[in-house]
Amino acid sequence: MWGAIVGDVVGSAYEGAGLKVTDFPLFTARSRFTDDTVLTVAVADALLSDGDFRSRFVAYGKRHFEAGFSSRFRSWILSGGTEWKDSWGNGSAMRVSPVGWAFGSLEEVLEAARASAVVSHGHPEGIRGAQAVAASVFLARTGVSKEDLARFVESRFGYDLSRSLEVIRRDYRFSAAAATSVPEALVAFLEATDFEDALRKAVSLGGDADTQAAIAGAVAEAFYGAPPKPFVSRARSVLTADLLAVVDAFTARYGP
Numbered sequence: 077m078w079g080a081i082v083g084d085v086v087g088s089a090y091e092g093a094g095l096k097v098t099d100f101p102l103f104t105a106r107s108r109f110t111d112d113t114v115l116t117v118a119v120a121d122a123l124l125s126d127g128d129f130r131s132r133f134v135a136y137g138k139r140h141f142e143a144g145f146s147s148r149f150r151s152w153i154l155s156g157g158t159e160w161k162d163s164w165g166n167g168s169a170m171r172v173s174p175v176g177w178a179f180g181s182l183e184e185v186l187e188a189a190r191a192s193a194v195v196s197h198g199h200p201e202g203i204r205g206a207q208a209v210a211a212s213v214f215l216a217r218t219g220v221s222k223e224d225l226a227r228f229v230e231s232r233f234g235y236d237l238s239r240s241l242e243v244i245r246r247d248y249r250f251s252a253a254a255a256t257s258v259p260e261a262l263v264a265f266l267e268a269t270d271f272e273d274a275l276r277k278a279v280s281l282g283g284d285a286d287t288q289a290a291i292a293g294a295v296a297e298a299f300y301g302a303p304p305k306p307f308v309s310r311a312r313s314v315l316t317a318d319l320l321a322v323v324d325a326f327t328a329r330y331g332p
Contacts, residue, residue, distance in 0.1 A: 079173070079303055080113070080290040080297075082275070087275070109319070113319065116290070122192075123330075139318065149196070159194070168197035170287040172193070172209050177213065185213075208235060209262075229262065235262070241280075248281050262292070264281065264292040265277075274292040274295075277292065278293070
């Protein structure tokens with residue numbers, strides 16, 4: 077799950093900046109963890125214990141209320157996690173990567189991804205985004221080629237992963253919709269040559285930089301292996317003790 081967290085920290089400085097290049101400082105004085113990391117850790121915590129995603133999202137959301145949640149998700153947190161069936165955002169996809177590490181079969185991963193999404197992103201697009209990312213992590217970590225991974229995602233979820241990043245980037249704008257941000261993040265991974273390149277390509281979309289780098293980073297970690305140690309060290313330096321404790325526990329149980 078360090079791939080997602082490092083991606084979030086790298087992308088945090090560029091969210092909303094509309095950056096369209098890959099040559100930029102990975103870490104700046106503005107680099108921080110955001111709600112993407114908070115909820116990724118909440119998923120990991122639920123998987124380590126009782127599988128109660130809703131209660132973890134509410135608890136972590138209240139504890140890190142200023143981490144960058146949207147106003148609508150803040151309302152969800154304060155409501156105690158009332159089920160939403162109309163949310164089609166990418167919030168379910170940005171946090172789901174631990175699911176791809178915690179189960180031994182693709183069907184188990186898909187079901188757990190659905191369960192993690194439905195409590196706050198019950199719209200079919202919210203569920204589809206979460207399942208596509210979790211499945212990509214699982215397939216990448218189990219040795220599936222990029223070509224076969226892309227074919228599976230396209231056939232199972234209907235995403236178009238055939239567009240080149242260059243073509244996407246030209247007219248791409250910020251979008252928090254899963255349908256128009258998740259496949260683009262997956263293309264960034266598919267075109268990448270290594271972990272760092274996946275983050276740079278995701279940020280260079282000029283869109284929801286922290287979320288798309290978190291998604292691309294999550295799959296890239298599963299495919300290429302652990303992120304470079306200096307990247308992890310920098311990410312560790314900005315996390316709070318409660319988040320670090322869960323990340324370390326999850327990595328010890330499910331890491332490669």
